[in-house]
Amino acid sequence: MHVDAIVKDLLGRQTEIINRLCSFLRLPSVSTDPAFAGGMRAAQTFLTDWLNSMGLRDVQLLDGGGHPAVYGAWTGAPGKPTLLIYGHYDVQPPDPQEDWITPPFEPTIRDGRLYARGASDDKGSTAIALETIAAFLRGRGSCPVNVKVFLEGEEEINSPSLRTIVGLYGDLLQADGMISTDDSRMHSTVPTINVALRGIVEFEFSLRTADKDLHSGLYGGAVRNAVHEMARVIASLHDEDGAIAVPGLLPPVSSVSQSARDETAKFPFDESNFVKDVGARINGEPGFSTRERLTLRPSLDINGVWGGYIGNGSKTVIPSTAHAKLSLRTVPGQDTRQVLDSLKAHLLKVCAPDVKLLIDDLGTGSRAYYLPTGHPLLIAAKRVLSGAGQEPVLVRLGASIPITAIFEELLGIQTLMFGFALSDEDIHAPNEFFRLASLADGLSAWPRLLEQVGELSADEFRSIAAVAADKAQQFHPRVAPDSGATEPGSAS
Amino acid sequence: MHVDAIVKDLLGRQTEIINRLCSFLRLPSVSTDPAFAGGMRAAQTFLTDWLNSMGLRDVQLLDGGGHPAVYGAWTGAPGKPTLLIYGHYDVQPPDPQEDWITPPFEPTIRDGRLYARGASDDKGSTAIALETIAAFLRGRGSCPVNVKVFLEGEEEINSPSLRTIVGLYGDLLQADGMISTDDSRMHSTVPTINVALRGIVEFEFSLRTADKDLHSGLYGGAVRNAVHEMARVIASLHDEDGAIAVPGLLPPVSSVSQSARDETAKFPFDESNFVKDVGARINGEPGFSTRERLTLRPSLDINGVWGGYIGNGSKTVIPSTAHAKLSLRTVPGQDTRQVLDSLKAHLLKVCAPDVKLLIDDLGTGSRAYYLPTGHPLLIAAKRVLSGAGQEPVLVRLGASIPITAIFEELLGIQTLMFGFALSDEDIHAPNEFFRLASLADGLSAWPRLLEQVGELSADEFRSIAAVAADKAQQFHPRVAPDSGATEPGSAS
Numbered sequence: 015m016h017v018d019a020i021v022k023d024l025l026g027r028q029t030e031i032i033n034r035l036c037s038f039l040r041l042p043s044v045s046t047d048p049a050f051a052g053g054m055r056a057a058q059t060f061l062t063d064w065l066n067s068m069g070l071r072d073v074q075l076l077d078g079g080g081h082p083a084v085y086g087a088w089t090g091a092p093g094k095p096t097l098l099i100y101g102h103y104d105v106q107p108p109d110p111q112e113d114w115i116t117p118p119f120e121p122t123i124r125d126g127r128l129y130a131r132g133a134s135d136d137k138g139s140t141a142i143a144l145e146t147i148a149a150f151l152r153g154r155g156s157c158p159v160n161v162k163v164f165l166e167g168e169e170e171i172n173s174p175s176l177r178t179i180v181g182l183y184g185d186l187l188q189a190d191g192m193i194s195t196d197d198s199r200m201h202s203t204v205p206t207i208n209v210a211l212r213g214i215v216e217f218e219f220s221l222r223t224a225d226k227d228l229h230s231g232l233y234g235g236a237v238r239n240a241v242h243e244m245a246r247v248i249a250s251l252h253d254e255d256g257a258i259a260v261p262g263l264l265p266p267v268s269s270v271s272q273s274a275r276d277e278t279a280k281f282p283f284d285e286s287n288f289v290k291d292v293g294a295r296i297n298g299e300p301g302f303s304t305r306e307r308l309t310l311r312p313s314l315d316i317n318g319v320w321g322g323y324i325g326n327g328s329k330t331v332i333p334s335t336a337h338a339k340l341s342l343r344t345v346p347g348q349d350t351r352q353v354l355d356s357l358k359a360h361l362l363k364v365c366a367p368d369v370k371l372l373i374d375d376l377g378t379g380s381r382a383y384y385l386p387t388g389h390p391l392l393i394a395a396k397r398v399l400s401g402a403g404q405e406p407v408l409v410r411l412g413a414s415i416p417i418t419a420i421f422e423e424l425l426g427i428q429t430l431m432f433g434f435a436l437s438d439e440d441i442h443a444p445n446e447f448f449r450l451a452s453l454a455d456g457l458s459a460w461p462r463l464l465e466q467v468g469e470l471s472a473d474e475f476r477s478i479a480a481v482a483a484d485k486a487q488q489f490h491p492r493v494a495p496d497s498g499a500t501e502p503g504s505a506s
Numbered sequence: 507m508h509v510d511a512i513v514k515d516l517l518g519r520q521t522e523i524i525n526r527l528c529s530f531l532r533l534p535s536v537s538t539d540p541a542f543a544g545g546m547r548a549a550q551t552f553l554t555d556w557l558n559s560m561g562l563r564d565v566q567l568l569d570g571g572g573h574p575a576v577y578g579a580w581t582g583a584p585g586k587p588t589l590l591i592y593g594h595y596d597v598q599p600p601d602p603q604e605d606w607i608t609p610p611f612e613p614t615i616r617d618g619r620l621y622a623r624g625a626s627d628d629k630g631s632t633a634i635a636l637e638t639i640a641a642f643l644r645g646r647g648s649c650p651v652n653v654k655v656f657l658e659g660e661e662e663i664n665s666p667s668l669r670t671i672v673g674l675y676g677d678l679l680q681a682d683g684m685i686s687t688d689d690s691r692m693h694s695t696v697p698t699i700n701v702a703l704r705g706i707v708e709f710e711f712s713l714r715t716a717d718k719d720l721h722s723g724l725y726g727g728a729v730r731n732a733v734h735e736m737a738r739v740i741a742s743l744h745d746e747d748g749a750i751a752v753p754g755l756l757p758p759v760s761s762v763s764q765s766a767r768d769e770t771a772k773f774p775f776d777e778s779n780f781v782k783d784v785g786a787r788i789n790g791e792p793g794f795s796t797r798e799r800l801t802l803r804p805s806l807d808i809n810g811v812w813g814g815y816i817g818n819g820s821k822t823v824i825p826s827t828a829h830a831k832l833s834l835r836t837v838p839g840q841d842t843r844q845v846l847d848s849l850k851a852h853l854l855k856v857c858a859p860d861v862k863l864l865i866d867d868l869g870t871g872s873r874a875y876y877l878p879t880g881h882p883l884l885i886a887a888k889r890v891l892s893g894a895g896q897e898p899v900l901v902r903l904g905a906s907i908p909i910t911a912i913f914e915e916l917l918g919i920q921t922l923m924f925g926f927a928l929s930d931e932d933i934h935a936p937n938e939f940f941r942l943a944s945l946a947d948g949l950s951a952w953p954r955l956l957e958q959v960g961e962l963s964a965d966e967f968r969s970i971a972a973v974a975a976d977k978a979q980q981f982h983p984r985v986a987p988d989s990g991a992t993e994p995g996s997a998s
Contacts, residue, residue: 172819212723216820225785231704231905232929234835235805236796237786238748241830242808245740252734293717294729294826295860304728313727315824316734322810323831328708328868330833332807334786338733339815341822343726368787376820413723414822437724 015154017465024149024457032128032453034064035141036121038103039130045081045104046171053119054081054167057103061165062086068148070163076183078175081167085186088151089160094468095390095475096160098192098427099147100417101140102169105132106442113444127447134439138448139195140165142434142456146464158468162189166417169196173416180424189427190475191391193463194417197433198441199452200409204282205399208431209392210309210410211418213344213382215354216317219361221247222370224334227322233332241321243369244336248316250364256297258314262356265348267301270310277408278305309410312353313343343412346384380416383429388482390475391430394466398459428479432463507646509957516641516949524620524945526556527633528613530595531622537573537596538663545611546573546659549595553657554578560640562655568675570667573659577678580643581652586960587882587967588652590684590919591639592909593632594661597624598934605936619939626931630940631687632657634926634948638956650960654681658909661688664870665908672916681919682967683883685955686909689925690933691944692901696774697891700923701884702801702902703910705874707846708809708833711853713739714862716826719814725824733813735861736828740808742856748789750806754848757840759793762802765879769900770797801902804845805835835904838876872908875921880974882967883922886958890951920971924955 024031041060042053058075061084065073070086081104089096108118108131116122118131128138143163150157164187168174180187200206223238253259283305289296298307307313321336323329344353358373365371385392387408399406418429434456440446467475516523533552534545550567553576557565562578573596581588600610600623608614610623620630635655642649656679660666672679692698715730745751775797781788790799799805813828815821836845850865857863877884879900891898910921926948932938959967 212726214723214822216822218820223787228784228786229905230805230807230809230833230835231706231903233784233786233800234704234807234904235799235803236788236790237781238789239807241811242740242744242748244811245737245808248734248737249741256730256734289729292720292725294720294725295715295858296728297730298728307727308725311727313722315722315726315731315822316737316814317722317821317823318814318816318825319733319736319828320812320816322808324810324812324829328710328831328833328870329809330706330708330807331809333810336811337816339820341722341820343722366787411723412726413721 017461020149020153020461021458023153024145024461025454028454028457031141031145031457032450035128035137036130038137038141039121039132040119042119043104043132043167044107045168047107054104058082058084058167061103064144065163068144069151070147072186076179076186078178078182080175083167083179084165085163085183087160087162087186088147088157090156091158091160091468093471094159095190095470095472096162096188097467098187098189098421099143099161099163100166100192100194100196100429101143102136102166102196103140104167104170105135105137106170108444110444115445123450126450128450129445129447131446133448134198134435134446135441136169136196136433136435138453139197139433139435139456142453142460143193143195145457146460149461150464158465162187169417173420176417176420177424180420184425187425189425190472191479192421192427192429193391194415194429194431195433196415196417197431198435198437198439199433200281200437202436205401205404205406206281206409207392207395207399207406208411209385209408210346211383212309212312212412212414213348213350213380213419214341214414215344215350215357215379216339216341217376218337218339218374220335220337220372220374221365222335222372224332227331227334230330230332237332238366238369240333240336240369243366244319244321244338247361247364248319248338250360251314251316255300257299258312260314260357260360263312263314263342263353264299265312265345269347270306274310274410275306278303278309278410280407281305281409308412310345312345312348313412315341317341343414344382346382348382350379350381380414380419383415383418383422384486385428385430386482386486388478388485389428389430390470390478391428391467393478394463395430395432397466398462428483432460434459509953512641512645512953513950515645516637516953517946520946520949523633523637523949524942527620527629528622530629530633531613531624532611534611535596535624535659536599537660539599546596550574550576550659553595556636557655560636561643562639564678568671568678570671570674572667575659575671576657577655577675579652579654579678580639580649582648583650583652583960585963586651587682587962587964588654588680589959590679590681590913591635591653591655592658592684592686592688592921593635594628594658594688595632596659596662597627597629598662600936602936607937615942618942620942621937621939623938625940626690626927626938627933628661628688628925628927630945631689631925631927631948634945634952635685635687637949638952641953642956650957654679661909665912668909668912669916672912676917679917681917682964683971684913684919684921685883686907686921686923687925688907688909689923690927690929690931691925692929693774694928697893697896697898698773698901699884699887699891699898700903701877701900702838703875703907704801704804704904705836705840705842705872705911706833706906707836707842707871708831709868710829710831710866712827712829712864712866713857714827714864716824719823719826722822722824729824730858730861732825732828735858736811736813736830739853739856740811740830742852743806743808747792749791750804752806752849752852755804755806755834755845756791757804757837761839762798766802766902767798770795770801770902772899773797773901800904802837804837804840805904807833809833835906836874838874840874842871842873872906872911875907875910875914876978877920877922878974878978880970880977881920881922882962882970883920883959885970886955887922887924889958890954920975924952926951
């Protein structure tokens with residue numbers, strides 16, 4: 015059965031496919047809240063049943079001590095490449111529930127959009143991948159490549175047991191590459207492929223200036239205030255333009271290759287709409303375009319700050335402690351340990367000597383990721399998405415997806431991100447939705463992608479991947495895996 | 507009956523007086539919590555019965571729409587000064603109840619201390635004043651001065667209806683001066699008189715940099731972060747030493763009189779213990795001692811700050827809003843409106859033009875207060891407390907008590923603070939207590955104070971007070987009452 019027929023079959027069965035996706039969306043698989051344990055188990059059962067019914071083997075739960083991953087494989091194509099297919103079945107909490115127009119776990123179609131928690135992140139794209147495999151097995155009795163489906167259950171809670179699972183089931187997970195469904199497209203009409211991700215390091219830090227909050231009538235004017243100290247520290251992190259001012263965090267401007275800047279310029283990025291939509295104010299490192307700042311340069315943000323009395327009305331205390339959550343987005347080539355050390359050294363330096371600084375490293379985060387230009391998965395994706403004379407634009411994401419770095423580090427495999435969500439679908443927010451048009455786009459592209467990869471033998475795939483990796487190494491030398499900060503982290 | 511006999515009578519009846527105080531303390535008169543409405547009513551009944559039984563006239567509840575004040579007068583000394591006697595019968599909530607060694611509304615004596623909610627703030631000192639009046643009326647059939655007892659029921663909740671009550675019952679409350687029992691002594695052996703209070707202005711402000719929190723993976727490096735902007739604003743409020751850096755907030759150093767500095771130096775202040783006890787770090791305006799910074803100079807504190815994600819774990823948002831609670835302690839002579847304007851102008855100036863600043867004036871606060879050196883109430887208090895060759899030390903408080911400013915503004919009368927609490931008696935906290943030794947101190951001093959004031963005729967009292975006020979005006983010119991910020995506020 016020709017791949018065009020597989021696609022036609024899938025597109026002809028969209029009602030059935032949407033219904034199955036709705037069944038999946040009805041299961042409240044919220045990983046962060048024990049109250050939803052039943053929803054998590056229901057989703058596991060739903061997926062194992064589905065994987066079994068489509069003909070995958072070895073279907074099982076991979077338990078790493080937390081919510082298990084769902085696994086199933088089809089390895090009936092000897093000599094062909096083996097691909098891990100990554101998705102996740104857990105979803106964000108639905109709060110605030112009252113802001114949903116229709117309930118988060120009652121999928122509803124309005125204006126060509128399927129509204130439900132998890133529709134865009136990541137059940138919609140996960141379903142596209144699974145329907146594709148099922149269609150090949152049903153229509154052709156085989157897949158163009160060997161596939162190992164790996165559906166994580168803790169993506170929304172920073173993947174706490176992902177490293178354990180990969181360690182325990184490393185043999186089962188051996189593959190030549192990975193395709194991840196957990197990805198969003200940058201543009202609804204211009205085809206794009208995400209080839210890079212920023213990394214992330216994050217920690218909390220606290221300042222202490224006294225044993226307890228003090229009465230400002232009794233101490234005001236004579237003692238340090240932890241919030242004032244915190245303000246001074248945070249203000250030292252950036253210069254007036256908004257550029258990072260911490261020594262050691264900004265790679266030299268010369269490290270940004272012209273080809274990366276050229277690729278970035280190709281992406282149709284509407285700066286005025288970018289900020290207008292959200293009422294934001296442009297601010298950042300001089301010498302770079304907004305899009306370059308977002309993807310080719312690190313960024314440093316305080317994600318939250320608190321200290322003193324924050325209830326209703328007033329309370330005239332001098333806060334004794336202040337707390338901040340900090341995250342740094344790194345770019346490929348940056349050493350996680352070195353940037354962490356630079357950050358901590360800076361905080362120590364700018365704190366007054368009598369102020370106590372406590373750094374609480376959450377141990378989360380991930381290195382930046384880069385899929386080399388000549389990688390066979392990237393070549394295949396480019397072919398699939400090239401249509402009507404339009405080459406797909408290679409884009410880099412400002413966000414971080416730790417699984418790419420984890421699978422690269424632990425299994426030596428690289429990831430093509432090939433999801434069909436769009437970036438405006440209110441993931442993690444009320445009224446999350448997935449476009450039905452995206453479902454059709456995905457059901458057209460996924461079979462062709464697997465078919466394209468299947469034109470290579472496993473050996474060919476591996477040698478092309480190795481050459482591409484060597485070449486990339488010249489641009490972004492990778493540092494040795496650093497145990498400290500390359501822990502599982504939120505795909506965030 | 508000589509005043510010495512009155513004192514002897516009071517000291518001889520301490521058991522009876524403690525028992526009556528215990529009956530008062532057993533009534534859970536928590537003003538903030540409707541669950542204690544019965545306790546409030548019981549305290550009102552207890553006090554009206556007591557005032558009636560001791561021979562006061564016009565005993566009544568003064569209703570301003572909230573918890574009423576209890577009032578009673580004895581005006582049988584024509585030609586003598588008339589004094590308002592201020593106390594409050596409401597108390598703080600007892601929470602956390604589990605931290606009390608004995609229940610908060612079961613008064614218990616341990617080691618010479620009477621433990622109960624309200625014992626120190628302010629039922630103990632209120633009882634001293636009432637027992638004194640009763641002893642005069644019982645022993646002598648008259649008081650040395652005319653007295654109008656005014657016992658507030660909303661002191662612990664920012665006196666929301668105090669202005670209304672004073673407005674409605676202004677005629678009833680006419681007096682030549684006021685003595686407040688709501689006061690704490692700075693030292694257990696060195697006699698002190700509190701002659702000044704700092705004022706307070708407070709507001710919340712918020713900065714907005716976007717319509718909603720943004721994902722740092724999608725916007726990081728290219729847009730403003732409200733927490734960064736807030737840090738810059740807060741950091742601009744003080745210089746490196748901790749001195750206020752906002753133009754218009756610090757009165758010139760020359761405005762601090764040498765006599766005030768001399769008086770301040772007389773108070774035995776142990777700076778190392780002051781900070782050691784609470785683990786605080788000294789910091790403040792150069793050129794002033796710690797004690798001077800606390801009482802003679804304004805202080806500016808951020809009492810609380812919050813913005814972005816402050817829950818457990820991490821969330822990689824770029825906060826779109828950040829909030830801060832700010833309070834400024836002012837010193838006598840500062841114009842509340844002018845300092846508010848200076849503060850707001852500074853915030854506007856240091857905010858980036860594209861950042862939205864919102865100021866939410868809580869309408870609370872009070873002006874600084876100063877009892878002039880030559881005021882007849884102060885002269886009387888000094889005489890009473892001078893003993894064993896030890897002149898009482900005039901101290902200034904860093905804290906603020908709005909009623910002093912309110913009675914000065916609305917009734918033109920000035921207040922002597924003459925309470926017998928000590929500042930370590932865990933008011934507003936579990937295991938509040940009042941020292942029985944303080945009860946005896948108060949029962950010795952109060953009759954002598956009234957007697958001393960009664961040596962003046964009303965006319966003499968008024969003319970001495972007027973001269974003192976004129977003189978003070980030269981040092982601390984008072985501004986016209988400013989309606990905006992001189993609202994009832996917490997005695998804080």
